[in-house]
Amino acid sequence: MKSNLFILTKVQLKTGLSVQGRGRKNRSALLIFGLIAVAFLPLIIEIVKFLSDAYNALERIGQQGVLLSLSFTISSLVIFLFGIFYVLNIFYFANDVESLLPLPLKPGEILGAKFLVTVFYEYLTGIAFVLPIVAVYGVKSGGGVLFWLYAVLAFLLLPVIPLALASYIILPLMRFTGFAKNKDRFRLVGGIFALVLAFGYSYLNQKFVGSTLTSEGLQDLFLKGNNSLVGIVSRIFPTSRFAAESLVNASNISGLTNMALFFLVCALAFVLFLYLGEALYFQGVMGISETSARRRKLTSDELDKNISSKSVLMTCLLKELRILFRTPVYFLNCVIMNFLYPLFLIFPFLAQSSAGSLMGELGHIINNEKFGGYVLVGAFTLILLVSSNNGITSTAISREGSNLYISKYIPAKYSTQIMAKVLSGVLLSAGGILSLLLISAILFKINAAMMFAILVTGLAGALFTAFVGIMIDIIRPKLNWDNEQKAVKQNFNMLFTALICLAAAGVTIFGVIRLKLGFAETLAAILILYGLLDILMYYLVKTAGVKRFSEIET
Amino acid sequence: MIVLENVSKTYGGTVKAVDNISLTVNNGEIFGFLGPNGAGKTTTIKMITGILSPDSGTITVNGKDIRKEPIEAKKQFGYVPDDPNVFLRLKGIEYLNFMADIYSVSPGDRKQRIENLARRFEMESALGDRIQSYSHGMRQKIVLMGVLIHDPSVWILDEPMMGLDPKSSFILKEMMREHADSGKTVFFSTHVLDVAEKICDRVAIINKGKILFCGRIEEMKEQFKRNESLEKMFLELTENEE
Ligand SMILES: Nc1ncnc2c1ncn2[C@@H]1O[C@H](COP(=O)(O)OP(=O)(O)OP(=O)(O)O)[C@@H](O)[C@H]1O
Ligand SMILES: [Mg+2]
Numbered sequence: 001m002k003s004n005l006f007i008l009t010k011v012q013l014k015t016g017l018s019v020q021g022r023g024r025k026n027r028s029a030l031l032i033f034g035l036i037a038v039a040f041l042p043l044i045i046e047i048v049k050f051l052s053d054a055y056n057a058l059e060r061i062g063q064q065g066v067l068l069s070l071s072f073t074i075s076s077l078v079i080f081l082f083g084i085f086y087v088l089n090i091f092y093f094a095n096d097v098e099s100l101l102p103l104p105l106k107p108g109e110i111l112g113a114k115f116l117v118t119v120f121y122e123y124l125t126g127i128a129f130v131l132p133i134v135a136v137y138g139v140k141s142g143g144g145v146l147f148w149l150y151a152v153l154a155f156l157l158l159p160v161i162p163l164a165l166a167s168y169i170i171l172p173l174m175r176f177t178g179f180a181k182n183k184d185r186f187r188l189v190g191g192i193f194a195l196v197l198a199f200g201y202s203y204l205n206q207k208f209v210g211s212t213l214t215s216e217g218l219q220d221l222f223l224k225g226n227n228s229l230v231g232i233v234s235r236i237f238p239t240s241r242f243a244a245e246s247l248v249n250a251s252n253i254s255g256l257t258n259m260a261l262f263f264l265v266c267a268l269a270f271v272l273f274l275y276l277g278e279a280l281y282f283q284g285v286m287g288i289s290e291t292s293a294r295r296r297k298l299t300s301d302e303l304d305k306n307i308s309s310k311s312v313l314m315t316c317l318l319k320e321l322r323i324l325f326r327t328p329v330y331f332l333n334c335v336i337m338n339f340l341y342p343l344f345l346i347f348p349f350l351a352q353s354s355a356g357s358l359m360g361e362l363g364h365i366i367n368n369e370k371f372g373g374y375v376l377v378g379a380f381t382l383i384l385l386v387s388s389n390n391g392i393t394s395t396a397i398s399r400e401g402s403n404l405y406i407s408k409y410i411p412a413k414y415s416t417q418i419m420a421k422v423l424s425g426v427l428l429s430a431g432g433i434l435s436l437l438l439i440s441a442i443l444f445k446i447n448a449a450m451m452f453a454i455l456v457t458g459l460a461g462a463l464f465t466a467f468v469g470i471m472i473d474i475i476r477p478k479l480n481w482d483n484e485q486k487a488v489k490q491n492f493n494m495l496f497t498a499l500i501c502l503a504a505a506g507v508t509i510f511g512v513i514r515l516k517l518g519f520a521e522t523l524a525a526i527l528i529l530y531g532l533l534d535i536l537m538y539y540l541v542k543t544a545g546v547k548r549f550s551e552i553e554t
Numbered sequence: 555m556i557v558l559e560n561v562s563k564t565y566g567g568t569v570k571a572v573d574n575i576s577l578t579v580n581n582g583e584i585f586g587f588l589g590p591n592g593a594g595k596t597t598t599i600k601m602i603t604g605i606l607s608p609d610s611g612t613i614t615v616n617g618k619d620i621r622k623e624p625i626e627a628k629k630q631f632g633y634v635p636d637d638p639n640v641f642l643r644l645k646g647i648e649y650l651n652f653m654a655d656i657y658s659v660s661p662g663d664r665k666q667r668i669e670n671l672a673r674r675f676e677m678e679s680a681l682g683d684r685i686q687s688y689s690h691g692m693r694q695k696i697v698l699m700g701v702l703i704h705d706p707s708v709w710i711l712d713e714p715m716m717g718l719d720p721k722s723s724f725i726l727k728e729m730m731r732e733h734a735d736s737g738k739t740v741f742f743s744t745h746v747l748d749v750a751e752k753i754c755d756r757v758a759i760i761n762k763g764k765i766l767f768c769g770r771i772e773e774m775k776e777q778f779k780r781n782e783s784l785e786k787m788f789l790e791l792t793e794n795e796e
Contacts, residue, residue: 297679315655326643409603411628
């Protein structure tokens with residue numbers, strides 16, 4: 001059993017991690033990572049500075065431990081939420097499941113390997129949330145060998161419990177519900193479920209933390225000193241407490257006992273997971289099919305409805321939208337986010353008990369004419385960021401994958417086919433703009449002039465991001481993928497587009513603030529600037545873009 | 555009519571997949587394109603259809619150069635690729651309608667052809683489902699229907715019989731014959747030499763990117779001075795090339 005587990009884990013890691021193929025591409029990926037790291041260096045320095053300031057402040061009241069427990073708790077939470085996705089995708093919907101099932105393997109071996117692989121993936125999350133804080137804490141508190149040893153152990157073990165929890169939810173769900181019969185539908189339901197969970201969790205947390213940490217309660221806690229705040233923060237994710245306590249008390253025996261407890265809980269969680277897996281996995285994973293079929297003859301009416309004539313542009317656009325909406329990975333990553341992000345933004349406000357007054361105050365600021373220019377450029381920036389992050393155009397060519405050749409032999413101009421993709425991006429971004437307008441109209445009661453201004457500048461911005469995205473994806477499309485996940489999630493083009501648009505947004509904000517532009521001036525400036533940029537990009541796509549597109553060979 | 559003149563294609567600077575070939579496929583004939591695995595058939599077909607661009611040489615379809623007038627040239631032919639996994643998330647009917655829109659088929663023709671083709675290929679009850687749910691042969695059929703719906707004058711088919719059941723492959727062969735007999739062109743690649751021997755007016759045999767023989771099967775027999783099966787001659791021809 002042990003060796004099978006080991007071999008499976010190795011194979012899965014290898015196939016999973018070869019993100020961008022070999023050779024030149026790999027090197028360029030490395031270069032990109034390097035560039036990003038350099039670009040973020042100032043930010044990282046800022047974060048470290050902030051953390052060490054926070055440490056100093058907390059140390060004065062004997063609460064520096066709260067930093068550790070905060071980082072463990074938050075990363076446990078994030079790992080748990082990601083875990084739901086990972087468990088669904090890696091355990092049930094991965095392409096290798098079908099080839100593993102006929103092999104003489106025990107469910108425990110397959111699941112054990114998949115669990116370990118998922119743990120490895122989650123280390124990435126861990127690095128982001130744990131590493132900086134633990135490092136700052138360790139250096140500041142002058143942690144000894146034991147501290148660092150416990151830190152490494154805590155880091156390695158951290159994903160086990162949240163992932164096990166995610167599996168306890170998913171395993172029975174897949175075994176006992178009928179959803180599981182259809183891969184596509186369930187991917188969608190699973191994704192939406194995770195989103196709802198994310199909302200719910202953040203809502204409850206806000207409520208919980210908000211009510212416990214009243215100013216009196218907080219003062220009381222601080223006065224007690226001795227890092228008792230750790231207990232409160234860790235209550236959100238109870239097990240991470242052991243890890244935090246063990247690092248805080250690394251120098252005395254309590255550190256050891258806490259680490260031992262943490263280890264024990266992790267081991268128990270894993271054993272329970274294997275036990276559940278043996279009982280539930282095979283039954284749940286078998287009989288998952290890609291899609292359902294009715295096999296019913298269309299009536300003459302249905303046929304008529306289905307065969308309306310459209311122009312080439314419209315038929316290409318329709319095809320694009322159908323595939324976007326029907327492929328769960330695309331739907332979750334590219335479509336749904338456009339409509340949900342305003343919710344994410346206002347959620348923290350809603351969860352606060354004093355939400356009403358806060359909203360009102362914000363509404364006042366937003367509706368204050370003095371700030372009109374800033375509000376407009378703020379909304380514009382938001383739209384620019386969201387529509388450059390939806391990846392609709394920046395993965396549009398990549399998403400064609402092995403079907404790209406169809407674009408080449410049909411008698412439709414390349415420029416028309418490309419514009420259909422641009423249009424699909426603008427259309428969905430427009431949906432995002434409308435949902436932002438709707439929510440801010442309800443919550444902040446913004447006036448009609450502002451709504452109109454956000455709408456037109458937003459459209460100009462959405463068009464710009466769509467052109468930037470398609471141009472980048474034409475230049476370096478990622479066509480060699482075997483599952484759709486790779487076309488969007490592991491595609492650097494999305495990141496490039498987002499970075500370029502981030503830079504554009506930065507310049508725009510800077511300009512408006514620097515020149516102290518009012519509402520009307522900001523509106524005019526954005527419209528003229530992005531109007532010109534849009535025209536420029538349109539020509540670029542029409543000429544260089546089309547030429548490059550014609551040269552792509554699969 | 556398809557004309558290739560001195561066409562070459564090298565992949566990635568090393569693999570010479572097609573090496574200076576010239577071919578003419580006339581109106582009114584079924585032309586079979588034969589050769590062992592990796593001989594260069596699919597590469598040649600992809601160049602004719604505009605999916606790949608040749609390193610050198612010219613290709614015209616009904617007199618339209620695929621590089622100089624791509625849209626006009628592409629309107630002349632219908633193409634069945636060797637891999638029938640097209641737009642899996644679309645329903646069969648949506649795929650057919652997409653193709654009809656691209657080739658601007660009139661609404662009247664559209665309905666009549668869809669009904670007719672669905673009946674002939676027994677796909678009536680599958681049209682409302684996604685292509686994803688189709689078997690290999692059904693996917694092959696929907697792609698074939700996507701070609702026939704716009705009634706192109708030149709048919710270019712890459713291993714069209716692969717995966718078809720006996721009845722469908724019989725119907726397809728019948729349709730190829732009808733099409734050629736009405737003065738139009740059928741160009742297809744195949745590994746099934748019995749089929750090629752029975753229905754082709756002319757064949758070309760390609761190996762390692764070079765044409766070894768091009769002409770009628772009787773001519774090949776004369777060349778061999780023996781009355782052998784196409785299979786025997788094919789094996790001998792492709793063996794001798796070291
Ligand atoms: N995308 C590609 N990149 C590199 N080499 C390729 C590519 N496609 C084909 N080749 C090579 O070109 C040559 C011709 O391949 P082609 O697909 O045209 O053969 P074929 O005659 O269609 O074979 P089969 O009967 O197997 O379909 C082969 O040596 C093949 O390895
Ligand atoms: Mg081939």
